[in-house]
Amino acid sequence: MLHSAKPCEIQTGGFCFENTRRNAVLESSLSESGYKAPGARKTGTTIAGIVFKDGVILGADTRATDDMVVADKNCVKIHFIAPNIYCCGAGVAADADVTTQIMSSNVELHMLNTGRPALVTMVTRQLKQMLFRYQGQIGASLIVGGVDVTGPQLYSVYPHGSYDKLPFLTMGSGAAAAVSVFEDRFKPNMELEEAKQLVREAITAGIFCDLGSGSNVDLCVITEAGVEMLRGYDKPATKGKREGQYRYKPGTTAVLTKTVTPFPLVVVDESVQIMDTE
Amino acid sequence: MCRNVNGTQPDIQVHPTESGRNGITMNTRGLRSQLKDSVPVAGLCPQGAYGVQDSLRSGFTSVKNELLPSHPLELSEKNFMLNQDKMNFSSLRNIQGLHAPLKLQMEYRAARQIQRLPFLQSSNLALDTLRGNDESIGFEDILNDPTQSEMMGEPHMMVEYKLGLM
Numbered sequence: 001m002l003h004s005a006k007p008c009e010i011q012t013g014g015f016c017f018e019n020t021r022r023n024a025v026l027e028s029s030l031s032e033s034g035y036k037a038p039g040a041r042k043t044g045t046t047i048a049g050i051v052f053k054d055g056v057i058l059g060a061d062t063r064a065t066d067d068m069v070v071a072d073k074n075c076v077k078i079h080f081i082a083p084n085i086y087c088c089g090a091g092v093a094a095d096a097d098v099t100t101q102i103m104s105s106n107v108e109l110h111m112l113n114t115g116r117p118a119l120v121t122m123v124t125r126q127l128k129q130m131l132f133r134y135q136g137q138i139g140a141s142l143i144v145g146g147v148d149v150t151g152p153q154l155y156s157v158y159p160h161g162s163y164d165k166l167p168f169l170t171m172g173s174g175a176a177a178a179v180s181v182f183e184d185r186f187k188p189n190m191e192l193e194e195a196k197q198l199v200r201e202a203i204t205a206g207i208f209c210d211l212g213s214g215s216n217v218d219l220c221v222i223t224e225a226g227v228e229m230l231r232g233y234d235k236p237a238t239k240g241k242r243e244g245q246y247r248y249k250p251g252t253t254a255v256l257t258k259t260v261t262p263f264p265l266v267v268v269d270e271s272v273q274i275m276d277t278e
Numbered sequence: 279m280c281r282n283v284n285g286t287q288p289d290i291q292v293h294p295t296e297s298g299r300n301g302i303t304m305n306t307r308g309l310r311s312q313l314k315d316s317v318p319v320a321g322l323c324p325q326g327a328y329g330v331q332d333s334l335r336s337g338f339t340s341v342k343n344e345l346l347p348s349h350p351l352e353l354s355e356k357n358f359m360l361n362q363d364k365m366n367f368s369s370l371r372n373i374q375g376l377h378a379p380l381k382l383q384m385e386y387r388a389a390r391q392i393q394r395l396p397f398l399q400s401s402n403l404a405l406d407t408l409r410g411n412d413e414s415i416g417f418e419d420i421l422n423d424p425t426q427s428e429m430m431g432e433p434h435m436m437v438e439y440k441l442g443l444m
Contacts, residue, residue, distance in 0.1 A: 012418060012422075012424065013417070013418035013419060013420075013421060013422050013423050013424055014355065014416070014417045014418035014421055014422060015351070015355060015417060015421060015422070016421075016422050017347075017348065017349045017351070017352045017355075020348040020349040020352070021348045024348060098420075102415055102416065102417075102420070105415045106414050106415055109413050109414060109415065110413070110414075113413055130416070133354075133358065134351060135350065135351060135354070137350070137351055
């Protein structure tokens with residue numbers, strides 16, 4: 001449905017709201033017949049971040065859900081923004097992906113213009129201004145973490161544009177489970193291994209206690225020296241191996257009676273369709 | 279045939295009276311006239327052939343749909359650039375005095391005049407540089423790129439509209 005009705009208007013880029021009316025009409029007629037309109041794929045996530053002695057650790061699970069069905073068992077939720085800044089995204093999967101890609105491009109342009117490495121506050125500011133402009137219609141909740149010249153920092157940005165700066169943060173549907181682990185065991189200035197274990201446990205709590213999170217734990221360790229992406233750091237949800245044989249031997253159940261009824265079938269038509277098994 | 283409620287190129291005027299340098303009164307009436315606070319009203323007669331509603335081109339009909347914006351962001355997105363400019367110019371006016379926004383608006387008007395023919399897509403390079411849009415990427419660069427649009431306006435109609443003959 002394009003601009004055929006308004007030929008004299010100057011066309012601009014950006015969002016086009018032409019289909020919202022059609023969608024509203026379709027949704028109302030669908031709901032009358034009892035069907036539901038298709039929803040956006042959400043990540044139904046647990047993401048977490050922590051500031052430790054030398055930097056920042058970001059963690060995320062890897063399940064993407066489509067309402068009640070798992071759409072992707074191993075998706076990536078930790079996105080690159082700058083060489084020293086990474087971002088975890090929760091909420092609607094497409095919104096989080098595109099938002100982080102736009103931020104990454106803007107950061108690169110900004111670095112080229114100013115000739116300086118990016119600051120985490122700059123990313124947070126651009127994110128919150130953009131999300132506020134769209135009044136929460138872009139459903140992306142993000143945790144931005146990085147190490148810049150001012151030190152390690154961690155910010156969370158909500159879909160409507162508010163942000164928090166804290167030493168540990170969780171977002172997503174499994175946030176409550178993960179933050180309970182943090183609240184219990186977080187200490188300022190932890191060592192690297194201790195901090196990695198803590199984030200792993202928080203994400204694992206989200207994986208087991210929240211239906212929208214699952215599969216593996218991804219970690220991203222950002223220090224002044226560099227970034228280490230640990231994809232699949234822990235896989236707590238793999239199927240266990242069966243220890244023994246659980247089938248019954250034939251003859252375990254005694255046969256009491258047996259009746260045989262033959263079906264007289266006549267072959268009417270026979271056709272062969274070769275399967276492509278390459 | 280439908281038209282925008284406000285005409286072709288907007289006229290930017292800054293209100294001539296102003297208070298003293300230490301006055302606090304903000305003068306934002308300059309850009310008010312061009313704020314489009316309505317959705318373009320589709321004409322009262324249907325647009326298809328023989329006056330029958332053309333569902334293929336303009337979708338399902340309902341009077342309410344044509345008068346009110348259907349999405350909460352529709353109006354704010356339409357006026358976003360104008361609102362930004364308004365805010366920036368009025369704070370510039372308060373900080374540096376009248377000459378600063380005047381000079382900038384003069385440059386904007388000059389840059390806006392560098393255009394191709396109405397039905398062709400102009401790059402607006404000068405305008406983008408003035409606004410600072412050349413240093414950032416947003417949804418207007420990614421989605422719905424006018425250079426990739428499948429429809430082109432009818433050349434004669436657009437030139438007539440631009441010249442005010444229609």
